[in-house]
Amino acid sequence: MQSETFHIPVLSHEAIELLINEDIKEHILVDGTLGGGGYTKLICEKLNGYGTVISIDKDLNALEYSENMLKDLNCNIEFINGNFGELGSILKETGIEKVTGIVLDLGLSSYQLEAEDGFSFMKDTDLDMRAFKKEDLKASEVLNSYTKEELMDIFEKYGEIGNAERLVKAILLKRRNKKFRTTFDLNEVVNSEYSLNKKNQIDFLAKIYQALRIKVNNELKNLENVLMDSVEFVIKGGRIVIISYHSLEDRIVKNFFRDSASKHIKSDSPYGDEEKIPELKIITKKALVPSHTEIKTNSRSRSAKLRAAEII
Numbered sequence: 001m002q003s004e005t006f007h008i009p010v011l012s013h014e015a016i017e018l019l020i021n022e023d024i025k026e027h028i029l030v031d032g033t034l035g036g037g038g039y040t041k042l043i044c045e046k047l048n049g050y051g052t053v054i055s056i057d058k059d060l061n062a063l064e065y066s067e068n069m070l071k072d073l074n075c076n077i078e079f080i081n082g083n084f085g086e087l088g089s090i091l092k093e094t095g096i097e098k099v100t101g102i103v104l105d106l107g108l109s110s111y112q113l114e115a116e117d118g119f120s121f122m123k124d125t126d127l128d129m130r131a132f133k134k135e136d137l138k139a140s141e142v143l144n145s146y147t148k149e150e151l152m153d154i155f156e157k158y159g160e161i162g163n164a165e166r167l168v169k170a171i172l173l174k175r176r177n178k179k180f181r182t183t184f185d186l187n188e189v190v191n192s193e194y195s196l197n198k199k200n201q202i203d204f205l206a207k208i209y210q211a212l213r214i215k216v217n218n219e220l221k222n223l224e225n226v227l228m229d230s231v232e233f234v235i236k237g238g239r240i241v242i243i244s245y246h247s248l249e250d251r252i253v254k255n256f257f258r259d260s261a262s263k264h265i266k267s268d269s270p271y272g273d274e275e276k277i278p279e280l281k282i283i284t285k286k287a288l289v290p291s292h293t294e295i296k297t298n299s300r301s302r303s304a305k306l307r308a309a310e311i312i
């Protein structure tokens with residue numbers, strides 16, 4: 001398979017340029033979202049035979065593809081099938097105490113969207129949506145067993161869908177007769193409940209699929225966890241670079257960077273008010289976005305936002 005088919009890296013040169021602090025002599029860098037190996041490859045080229053890259057992905061297909069693609073590089077890469085939301089335990093298992101930077105290119109690879117079950121509403125596949133097959137919860141189970149309130153919460157919070165009650169009522173009605181099994185079972189609910197033109201239908205389905213995907217893969221919680229871990233495990237001068245693809249993720253990154261970069265009074269401490277000193281400095285005053293040329297050659301990059309910070 002060609003690397004362009006598996007995934008075209010987004011904002012990759014910008015990300016790796018910001019990730020590697022040239023003042024640090026020996027790097028141990030984490031690529032928490034290996035995917036098609038685009039970022040890891042660039043890191044290796046920059047390190048030029050020195051240092052280590054810990055390349056993590058939940059998805060075994062990504063690991064298999066990238067291990068093969070990167071096998072001839074002169075680079076010390078540790079490939080790990082794991083969840084970046086558990087960075088602390090991953091590092092402990094590898095015997096590494098501190099790293100010199102973390103990069104995360106969130107979301108899905110093109111391969112996952114096109115070839116793995118449940119992610120695309122364009123193809124009739126099993127409603128799975130798990131990037132990590134070690135986890136049990138499939139999207140079909142969410143639709144078949146969650147309560148009305150739980151489903152409304154998912155669609156409102158993760159899909160930012162207004163009037164989610166109408167959608168959820170239609171889902172509950174459908175599952176009474178027949179359990180959800182495939183993507184087209186879900187599409188059918190939208191087709192029969194709403195009369196939308198093609199564009200609105202695609203936008204609506206995209207929101208529904210995004211909401212379920214975030215739930216199934218615990219995406220926002222994993223991001224919050226890794227951000228908290230980053231200030232613990234990245235050394236002074238080390239960088240954190242995050243590329244996100246929707247406002248929910250970008251908001252988490254932006255707020256985390258802002259809070260960690262500011263000196264403020266923490267009133268939630270069990271020991272009373274505590275002064276919190278800044279843990280990082282923000283390097284990207286505004287989020288970086290892809291150039292027109294990049295968007296033209298890779299339309300999937302259009303919603304990308306890159307934010308970077310340095311541990312102080």
Ligand SMILES: C[S@@+](CC[C@H](N)C(=O)[O-])C[C@H]1O[C@@H](n2cnc3c(N)ncnc32)[C@H](O)[C@@H]1O
Nearest residue numbers: 009033035036037038039057058059083084105
């Ligand atoms: C956009 S792709 C990364 C593409 C990569 N930067 C490249 O250049 O090919 C995102 C990857 O992150 C993985 N991923 C998403 N959430 C993850 C998590 N919590 N832990 C580990 N991998 C995750 C997905 O399985 C997917 O392969």
